[in-house]
Amino acid sequence: MAGLAVAATPAQASSCKRGGGVYLCEYGVTSYKLPNGTKQEFVVGTDRAVWTRWTDSDGDWSGWMSMGGRAWSPARAYDYETSDPWSFRVFYYDETGEYWGRNRDHDGNWSSWIRYELPLNG
Template identity: 55%
Template sequence: MATTPAQASECKRGGGVYICEYGVSVKKLPDGTRQEFIIGTNRAVYTRWNDTSGDWTKWKSMGGSAKSGVSITDHWSQNDPWAFHLVITQTDGQFWVNGRKRDGFWSGWYPHPGPD
């Protein structure tokens, strides 16, 4: 992960470095595992998850260019407990969304007119 702007403080979690003020967002999945999301010091979104034994993966970049923390919403999930969406404010000031599908694959970032 790249260097942080001078005004942002860095925090560490599971071998990753992230911008403290944006915190860690966590989604608990139906099988009891968890998936975590942070904003790296290069402003990309990173994720990691644990398995049912509690072992964690390494951080994986999901791209993006955030100037906010990660919000997790089930709003568009159509009542599927495995599906959810991430919402960030990108550095262009717009809301961007990335949707997790039931199979664990992601839609990729796309613009959204608002956080509804």
Template identity: 45%
Template structure:
């Protein structure tokens, strides 16, 4: 009888492990253009650049922020912007907000993205000028 109880306990424990899932597995996964997979509840943030091109941001299944953009109307591949945390450890935990600001130099503009990470921190990342390329590191903004 003890062996039967032990077998039942073992089967129950194994079944419990089999049905437990990680948060990424439990989230609803959606597909964006360009075969991008993302966490549905955070959506895809669409952004019209001042130069007439388009840009999109999403929270990928790895809980990092991903982006893609158009050049002469053609979409780039999805590119990771990393985990939204200056230390690169916290996951994205909200949808992404985008703003543009004037740099007061003709033809230049600054793009900022903001979201909340899994540590509860409000974080942001800035691209100082589209022509200069590159984004600054994740930071804790004093605005918005």
């Protein structure tokens, strides 16, 4: 998670620490619970990228991984238009108010960041 703390924090933002990484406090931490009880967390790093980590079946946390992006809002997660309980979307708004999302599929693979015209749900 070295890249999470490398960039300078904006003057108006303070940074917080969690699980060995640093993120922008003002955007908080978003947690998403998967059907098997494991969790995935999302934060906006000081580089404004979305970062994630997750638990395994024993409850141990992974290291932080950058998902990229350029967030100017909290990174949020929700179930989008799918019946698969393992699939969800993480999204943020950029500095111009554009809505960006990445979709997770059943197997844990992520799409690229996609700019949407409007939030489709949530």
